[in-house]
Amino acid sequence: MSDNNILLDVQDLKMYFPITQGLIIQRHVGDIKAVDGISFSIKKGETLGLVGESGCGKSTTGRAILQLYRPTGGHVFFKGDDLTKLKGEALRRKRRQMQMIFQDPYASLNPRMTVGNIISEPLEVHNIYRTKAERQERVQELLRVVGLNPYFVNRYPHEFSGGQRQRIGVARALAVNPEFIVCDEPISALDVSIQAQIINLLEDLQAEFNLTYLFIAHDLSVVRHISDRVAVMYLGKLAELADRDELYNNPLHPYTQALLSAVPIPDPVIEEKRQRIILEGDVPSPANPPTGCNFSTRCPRVMDICKEVDPEFRDLGGDHWVACHLY
Amino acid sequence: MSAQARAGLRPETEGKIFRPRRTLWGDVWHRLRRNRPAMVGLVIIGLMYFTAIFAPLIAPYEYDKIDLENVRAGPSREHLLGTDELGRDVFSRIVWAARSAAFVSITVTSFGLALGTFFGALAGYLGGWVDTLIMRLGDVLFAFPGLLFVFFIAATIKPGLIAWVKAIGLRELARSGYVDYLVVIIALGLVGWPGLARLIRGQLLSLKRRDYILAAQATGVPTWRIMWRHLLPNAMPPVIVAVSGGIGGVILSEATLSFLGIGLQPPNPSWGAMLFQYYGYWRTELWPLLFIPAAVLVAIVLAFNFLGDGLNEALNPQLD
Numbered sequence: 001m002s003d004n005n006i007l008l009d010v011q012d013l014k015m016y017f018p019i020t021q022g023l024i025i026q027r028h029v030g031d032i033k034a035v036d037g038i039s040f041s042i043k044k045g046e047t048l049g050l051v052g053e054s055g056c057g058k059s060t061t062g063r064a065i066l067q068l069y070r071p072t073g074g075h076v077f078f079k080g081d082d083l084t085k086l087k088g089e090a091l092r093r094k095r096r097q098m099q100m101i102f103q104d105p106y107a108s109l110n111p112r113m114t115v116g117n118i119i120s121e122p123l124e125v126h127n128i129y130r131t132k133a134e135r136q137e138r139v140q141e142l143l144r145v146v147g148l149n150p151y152f153v154n155r156y157p158h159e160f161s162g163g164q165r166q167r168i169g170v171a172r173a174l175a176v177n178p179e180f181i182v183c184d185e186p187i188s189a190l191d192v193s194i195q196a197q198i199i200n201l202l203e204d205l206q207a208e209f210n211l212t213y214l215f216i217a218h219d220l221s222v223v224r225h226i227s228d229r230v231a232v233m234y235l236g237k238l239a240e241l242a243d244r245d246e247l248y249n250n251p252l253h254p255y256t257q258a259l260l261s262a263v264p265i266p267d268p269v270i271e272e273k274r275q276r277i278i279l280e281g282d283v284p285s286p287a288n289p290p291t292g293c294n295f296s297t298r299c300p301r302v303m304d305i306c307k308e309v310d311p312e313f314r315d316l317g318g319d320h321w322v323a324c325h326l327y
Numbered sequence: 328m329s330a331q332a333r334a335g336l337r338p339e340t341e342g343k344i345f346r347p348r349r350t351l352w353g354d355v356w357h358r359l360r361r362n363r364p365a366m367v368g369l370v371i372i373g374l375m376y377f378t379a380i381f382a383p384l385i386a387p388y389e390y391d392k393i394d395l396e397n398v399r400a401g402p403s404r405e406h407l408l409g410t411d412e413l414g415r416d417v418f419s420r421i422v423w424a425a426r427s428a429a430f431v432s433i434t435v436t437s438f439g440l441a442l443g444t445f446f447g448a449l450a451g452y453l454g455g456w457v458d459t460l461i462m463r464l465g466d467v468l469f470a471f472p473g474l475l476f477v478f479f480i481a482a483t484i485k486p487g488l489i490a491w492v493k494a495i496g497l498r499e500l501a502r503s504g505y506v507d508y509l510v511v512i513i514a515l516g517l518v519g520w521p522g523l524a525r526l527i528r529g530q531l532l533s534l535k536r537r538d539y540i541l542a543a544q545a546t547g548v549p550t551w552r553i554m555w556r557h558l559l560p561n562a563m564p565p566v567i568v569a570v571s572g573g574i575g576g577v578i579l580s581e582a583t584l585s586f587l588g589i590g591l592q593p594p595n596p597s598w599g600a601m602l603f604q605y606y607g608y609w610r611t612e613l614w615p616l617l618f619i620p621a622a623v624l625v626a627i628v629l630a631f632n633f634l635g636d637g638l639n640e641a642l643n644p645q646l647d
Contacts, residue, residue, distance in 0.1 A: 063541070100545040102542060107539065121543070156351055
């Protein structure tokens with residue numbers, strides 16, 4: 001891809017977790033294929049929504065992109081540099097430009113550090129300010145930016161509500177002025193009323209600091225609200241990727257269609273006519289995915305070819321990508 | 328609309344209602360203070376270490392001061408708890424023995440804690456074959472019956488240690504009773520670390536998968552800093568509980584060794600050695616002497632156990 005607006009380019013990313021057996025000598029008996037060859041790119045300033053059900057590999061994708069897990073295969077180009085090739089200090093320095101917001105605001109803040117220390121740690125380890133006073137000032141500014149009282153610096157995480165904690169997590173991610181943030185289900189652990197606040201905050205911050213998001217979620221209406229483009233993931237692979245409105249109005253992959261048919265419509269007349277597509281069976285194990293198309297075991301429109309040939313993930317025109325033999 | 332107002336917050340009014348400022352450790356202390364047995368234990372422990380530090384001021388006599396005029400005397404104004412068969416003041420010996428117990432308990436615990444933290448952190452954080460090696464070594468040490476192993480170490484290292492101390496030119500030290508302390512400390516420390524290492528390793532294994540560790544890695548926090556700032560402080564609570572209970576065990580082990588004659592040697596003051604000495608009196612009119620070191624030992628070991636239980640509850644409030 002030659003578009004120099006591309007901030008992140010993921011090519012054939014694979015993340016396998018080995019299954020081992022044996023007490024002393026660990027024999028390698030198989031792999032959990034959490035992410036099995038996915039490719040996509042994110043433009044500068046864009047939000048790419050990544051949806052899929054629990055266990056499909058969304059979070060693993062986010063972590064593999066940030067090299068929190070070292071990918072088994074593929075490449076992650078961030079502003080032209082292949083992150084999978086970076087190691088040690090070079091990678092550590094690169095982390096200043098990419099951050100992460102976590103799902104569980106109760107687990108993602110160190111309970112033994114004050115809010116001030118949590119937010120200033122990224123500043124310290126990247127030597128962004130010379131003096132403690134400068135850092136302190138920046139921390140207070142960040143607290144203000146995320147809508148918290150700057151006087152909270154000396155408090156501990158347990159003194160805050162879930163929504164407030166998530167704001168602290170956002171402030172920590174923002175501290176080093178990153179360009180790219182992986183939002184790993186940042187609202188799924190919050191109350192609905194708080195979800196809206198955090199979503200608004202993320203949108204405002206994106207506009208203010210020209211941030212690029214990979215927004216991982218399983219709530220389809222939230223993803224529709226915040227994303228520019230949406231990718232649908234199933235069992236470690238991308239099923240479909242398109243512009244937000246295109247995907248929601250014209251879903252092509254049978255899995256996307258089934259997923260979207262589950263979203264309730266807030267209009268009783270239309271809701272009455274909504275046809276749900278109920279999928280049969282369970283998601284196969286990622287340790288032993290089906291041959292051919294990985295959705296072939298549950299697809300309502302399955303054909304013979306689906307069970308033998310893995311469909312290619314290709315552009316059907318207008319940047320609408322789908323992996324399905326129907327098209 | 329500002330970001331804050333849109334997000335539904337008014338920072339100017341928020342935070343005006345403060346609950347009393349309290350740190351995490353402040354909370355722990357608050358809960359501990361309401362636990363009566365733990366506080367009684369803390370007082371007894373405090374008293375023991377106070378006695379140990381100020382033994383020369385508290386004890387009316389030296390621990391090895393022999394007064395042949397007053398052999399086997401009953402309690403009196405000069406000898407609060409009477410004297411033994413050599414005319415040594417029992418009260419003074421109890422006080423001086425607190426110093427032995429305090430010294431041994433602190434050094435053994437620090438020694439064990441240092442080894443345990445080092446090996447446990449290494450095994451837990453690095454994993455893989457380092458983990459396997461350290462833990463199997465710990466298992467081997469665990470496989471021996473604890474006290475028997477201590478006896479074995481204490482008995483085997485002593486001649487070598489004395490020879491070594493002489494070889495490096497500290498003849499005086501080799502002849503004094505202080506080598507006995509070294510023997511006890513090394514024996515108990517070597518046997519004590521696998522339990523702590525196992526505890527710390529288990530803590531790290533569960534902690535290193537927490538989101539806040541991942542967050543620190545994502546931020547680019549260097550590994551050593553993750554260890555010191557994030558992992559070890561969070562691994563501390565169960566270690567504190569284990570150590571506070573363990574100190575009582577160390578004191579008891581020292582007493583056991585000395586009782587059996589392989590720990591501190593006479594005339595070094597030790598409650599265990601006193602138990603052994605007074606054990607011979609039990610058919611004589613001096614039999615009450617036997618109960619004095621025994622009562623002190625029981626009180627102190629119980630005190631450490633109560634404090635350990637109290638700390639356990641205070642550090643894990645969900646146990647209530």
